[in-house]
Amino acid sequence: MDMGINLKQLAAELKLSTSTVSRALHDSHEISTETKQRVREMAEKLSYQPNPYASSLRKQKSKTIALVIPEIDNNFFTLAINGIEEIAQKKNYHVLIYLTHEDINKEIAIAKHLLSGRVDGILISVTSQTAEIEHLTTLYSTGIPIVFFDRICDQIDTAKITTDDYDSGFKATHHLIEAGCKNIAYLQVSETLSISKKRFAGFKEALHKKNIPLQTDLVLTCAESNESNYEQIKNLLLSKNRPDGIFASVEKLAITTYEVCNELGIKIPDQVKVISFSNLATAPLLNPSLSTITQPAFDIGKKAAEVIFNIIEHRAVEEAKETTILKSTLISRDSTK
């Protein structure tokens, strides 16, 4: 690590003290313009790069944030990272990425590690298993800035950035009802997740408004492997009470649904209508008969990053203790046909 030149050597080269050089490099006002010039030129010439670890140790800040997400092969997170990275690069911050793979134990291990002060702030979207949140409250209580995005933790009093999940759930369900569905199935990956609860609440409300009873046997919680999800959905479609509409509350379950329909020869949307939450950039390649709720993933990422840097740099904690809700978009492809 670090084969380059250090401050002391640079100072020696210039016949100056390390403090003068350090100040010159930081553009301190108490250094003459000519000295600054000389220092900068030599630094450039020797391609001096300050040791970030020495600097972090001294200043007690690392210019680094942690990004903790459940999965990456999911277009929502991919787009969010793009937004986060854009802001981080602009602000000269570094981004450490941690994947929990929807595993609460990994999340706990990461949270524990983050107690070390490796980062100045944390951007997190919790796992679908996260019910106990002691690891997060502990982390939060150390004073490190945390911003939740998408999959938030309502109990922790910090900034949160989400989609309008209740409204999206309502809109999606309404869309299916308008399309003539009576027997609507609801697919989710968790019962505890913030987004699941809100989307489901919107779903129930939309049914209620139209006096359609909620059928609990049509509500599927698919938390296991892709294989078992596949089986569960297959059983659903083969059951005597086969749904005429399916609300896939996450992208992954929409894909599985499509695969099952493919295998069973069930035509979408002729035999069953499907609406899904999805942020696939490849929308045009999708079967045009799948309607979609698209989240503003990129903007959520950008916003989350902006908020965390604001908290870190301006201690804007209080004003940040609010939830920012960005609107989703419903793309109806049924009507296109």
Place this chain on the structure above:
Amino acid sequence: MDMGINLKQLAAELKLSTSTVSRALHDSHEISTETKQRVREMAEKLSYQPNPYASSLRKQKSKTIALVIPEIDNNFFTLAINGIEEIAQKKNYHVLIYLTHEDINKEIAIAKHLLSGRVDGILISVTSQTAEIEHLTTLYSTGIPIVFFDRICDQIDTAKITTDDYDSGFKATHHLIEAGCKNIAYLQVSETLSISKKRFAGFKEALHKKNIPLQTDLVLTCAESNESNYEQIKNLLLSKNRPDGIFASVEKLAITTYEVCNELGIKIPDQVKVISFSNLATAPLLNPSLSTITQPAFDIGKKAAEVIFNIIEHRAVEEAKETTILKSTLISRDSTK
């Protein structure tokens, strides 16, 4: 940053010296079992976390690698990150992620920064613009381990992990020829990129073997915006010499091609056959008439990570100065119809 307890305080609590505590925590053989036990319990109780920056400064190693990629909304990189992260987590390394957005200047800036010694090793896939590579040779000459994956730099003598691009290009072209194509167009994003050159070489060889002349007006280099790519492909499909087969050498151009065909009402594969390099996890959602070359993205990521950690930890430089080539898979969906 770092509100927790430090070594000194922990040592004071235990009435031991910091060195003893440090050694106990590192499971040194010269510490009695009982002391280790005592230390570990107290550390756990006070949830002591060593300051990573102090440790990195002292040990001159950071247990951190940099991952530098051109874009993230591309399934190849998404899957590769998954593989990289899996190995990094297993090895207790941290991953800093940097996106170049296909911008050579960003790549240069990042390379320059990495001179600082922030990371112990670098995993990089270069931009489509990377022709001058001084920034990379400079970086490499400092002695920091670098592993190229997918988009490699042939001129730099270090480990490289790629797909069998020449062979894939050959296979893909052969597939189109077998399907009856005579007028095959080739779409690429760069002429300098390692993968482009190799895929194109395979393309040419496949044509040559069947005595099909290469038509230069059917070779499109789309390096600009999505909009201009769209126009270029549209012009190609409207030209008098309209291709009956299209080789989309990257995922993005396949998607654009599909969009253009959609707009022009050109049926795939009836009017034009398309084969693309793509790693979309949502293959079943794709139009079944698009054939695909799928790369072992996850395995490439894993392998790249394994190699870099091997170099870092065992100075296995020489043996690592080789190119690992993993095989791609051709998924033919034309025949499925």
Place this chain on the structure above:
DNA sequence: CTGTTAGCGCCTTCAT
């Protein structure tokens, strides 16, 4: 088996 000491490279008060 345990303690003392000396830095890693940087920033920053304090002195000049």
Place this chain on the structure above:
DNA sequence: ATGAAGGCGCTAACAG
């Protein structure tokens, strides 16, 4: 406007 000195928290060489 510049320099000297101390310490961020940790590890490792050197003592005992």
